[in-house]
Amino acid sequence: MTTEFSEPQDIPELESLNLLEFGGEQDLVSTAIQHAQNALPEWTPRDSSTEVVLLESLALILGVEALALQSVGEEVTEQLMGLYGVTRHDGFNTEGQICFQVNGTEPLTVIPAGTRVRYEIEETDETVDFLTTEDATIVTAETLFGYAAIEAEDSGIEGNGIPVGTVLELVDTNILVDEVTISQATYGGESEESDESFRSRASAALSRMSNSLVIPDNFTAAMLMDPRVGRAMTLDIYNPSGTPKTPAPGHVTVAVADQFGEPLNAEVLADLQEVINRQALASLQVHLIAPTYTPVNIAVTVKRSLNSTVEEAKAAVISALTEWLSPATWEWVSKVDKNQITARVIGLPEITALDSTPADIALTGDAPLARAGTITVTVSN
Known part of the structure; x- marks a missing residue:
């Protein structure tokens, strides 16, 4: 992320x-x-x-x-x-790929793994150092370009999103290299876990001191102890493969997502399934599923305050509703309540009145999470 x-x-x-x-x-x-x-x-x-x-x-x-x-x-x-096995998440190092362009003075150029290159962030003058994780071997009779995967020296988000073609500084001197550029945009860096996030996971661990998962809250807490999980909701006596809305004794289903409410990949889900199976009562069959995401389209008509422009009023409403309709914070309720829409819009300083709002919007499926769709704002004054 x-x-x-x-x-x-x-x-x-x-x-x-x-x-x-x-x-x-x-x-x-x-x-x-x-x-x-x-x-x-x-x-x-x-x-x-x-x-x-x-x-x-x-x-x-x-x-x-x-x-x-x-x-x-x-x-x-x-x-x-x-x-209790709950340790602070160290974050992830940014990854990517770079291209070495050599001058061709040697028939064979090998740029070893561990070669250091540097990216300077113009806005802050800070730098991010990357190290190659593999050798780049270039037969100059065939090409003057060679590629190598890179990884940031430290964890963090600063090195994410460096676009293809960006020129990097070659820190380790090599007279055979003319230029180093990004050949695959950098991605995946994540900062060290914050104190607030660590304390929250610690609270989740302490809320279930039994090794066995029995009641629904146990399953939710067990999943939230894992740093890869940020959202979790347990559906008791429910089998996602069974008849909808029909109780399924002996089955427990847990919907999980990452810190931002987004789906976990299949590999992580499989690993979490093994973890939760080891902790659950042997008589229970536990299912892990992704939440059900519903794009929510909203159209409202508002009156702006006298000291706000039409564009400012529109931007304020769209921002407020988009933030509310986020999988990262949605409270697992199955309805977008029109009264809640009204409360979030009418409380904005740029808005003085709400002329129209949609009816309640139902969120279907297991473990519903809302996601902002198309938000249309009409300013009537």
């Missing part, structure tokens, strides 16, 4: 201690002085007095201790969850 590792939506929040909510050293001093004045009305604080200096000194000590203690919770959580 080419976006940041996001926080899963379907798991309970893990509460964390925030000692910094009480403020810094100056806030501690102010609170202590206020308490002293309340307890000793005759006392008047003066700068550089013994009492104030002592309070300030104590606040400096407590401020450092609070910062140190604040980091302890995160470290303990990470170490503890490692005992």
Whole structure:
């Protein structure tokens, strides 16, 4: 994927201690002085007095201790969850392919794996280093071009999407190479998992302390413990191959998707199927399926505010509805409620009134997720 590792939506929040909510050293001093004045009305604080200096000194000590203690919770959580097999996802390194153009001064040119090339991001002046993962062998009597797969040295999204033809810097000196260019657009980089996402998966793990999966929430939590899964919903006593809407005792079906609500590939689904089969009760037959995606087309007529243009009003409505109708955050409900459409549109600062809105829109299929389709906005003023 080419976006940041996001926080899963379907798991309970893990509460964390925030000692910094009480403020810094100056806030501690102010609170202590206020308490002293309340307890000793005759006392008047003066700068550089013994009492104030002592309070300030104590606040400096407590401020450092609070910062140190604040980091302890995160470290303990990470170490503890490692005992349950939940570790922070390191992200993925960007991949791609480059083309070496040589000068032909040697009949055979071999550019070894591990050769370093560099891409400079013009907007930020940052650089991304790539290493070749295979040799590039060029018989110059036949061609002056050779190709090699590359992988970014570090994980992250910065190297994604470099277009074909982009010239790279050859960091490792090689007098036989004239130019290095991208021959396959780079892809697949993903940043290290955020603290929020890791805590969410930790919460999912702690919500099911039994090794056996029994109740529906167990199956959902088990899938959300895997960093490849971001959305999960369990359909109890349901067989996707059976008669629709007919209870199927002994069957449990779990719909899974990635962090962005998109379908998982067949290889990942097969691996997850093995994992969940090992944990489920032997008497249960567990099915993994993809959600059912429904493109939702919406047409609304609105009145814009006086300080907004027609284009600004349209853009605001389209943006709000597109964000809402996202597989990454849709709440598995089987209906796009017209009242919800109204609430999201009428609350925009660019809109003063909603003249028309569609009726409720049904989402069919197992584990429904909405996806924004064509959104048509007519501005009537």
